[in-house]
Amino acid sequence: MLQTVITAGHRVLGGLERCLLVVASTALVMIAALILIEIVGRWLPILRIPDNVIIVPQLMVVSIACGLGWVTGRNGHIAIDLLYRHMAPRWQRVCHCLALAAGLVMAVPLVIWVTEDVATLYASNSFYFGELKLPEWPVRTAFLLGLLALAARLCLQLAGLLAGADDPVPGDAGHEG
Template sequence: MLHNVISAGHRVLGGIERGLLVVASIALILIAALILIEIVSRWLPVLRIPDNVIIVRQLMVVSIACSLGWVTGRDGHIAIDLLFQHMTPRQQRACRGLALVCGLVMAVPLVVWIAGDVGALYASQSFYFGELKLPEWPVRTAFLFGLLSLTARLCLQLASLLAGSDDPVPSDAGHKG
């Protein structure tokens, strides 16, 4: 029963992560387009986009944050496995568990802090300096969703590990074990 719940959680979260990955991909495409327009606008000033640097910075935050859960779900973070490969399976499980707990210790306070920050920014209607007066809360909201997906993925992986799975990464995630 627990394995079915965990599998369902992986499927649901996988769908959410794929949606966030689409958002991250669109943000990267927009970054490339804005940089291209900025380069071309040096010769054609008519194409100038105000606050281009602010927009690119904020889109970079969106692209990174919205892909965190998806990358974590596929075990895609940079790792050096020299020592890990020489450990016993029990030691590897302990290291995975420790890494997941450390990730949660980092992620949960960040989620709480960013959630409060998003609420405060929305209530105060804070804007970035610049010609367009872009509101700050949409980017922070995307950052919050990215951190929420990361936190949920870490929780699911920890639950999988505690439920007895040798590999907390779901088999349908494209992980090569």
């Protein structure tokens, strides 16, 4: 029963992560386009985007944060596993559980802090300085969604390992292809 719930959670989260991955990819394309326009604008002064130095870093935050859950679900983070590969499977499982728990120790306080930050920014209607007066809360909300997907993925992987699954992310969890 628990394994069925965990697998369903992986499927739902896989769908959310794919949506966030589209947002992250779109942000990267927008960064490339803005930089290209900025370079061409050096020769053609008519092509000028105000607040480019504000927009590009904010899009970078969106592109990184929105991809965190997806990368975690595919075990795509950088890992140094020289010692890990020589351990017995039981100790590998213990190390994996410890790594997931450490990730949660990092992610949960961040989620709480960013949630409070987004609520404060939305209530205060804060804007970035510049010509366009862009609001601050949309970027922080995207950051929050990325962190929530990461924390949920870590929780599901840890629950799967503790429930006895060999693979913390089943193949039918929405990450195929």
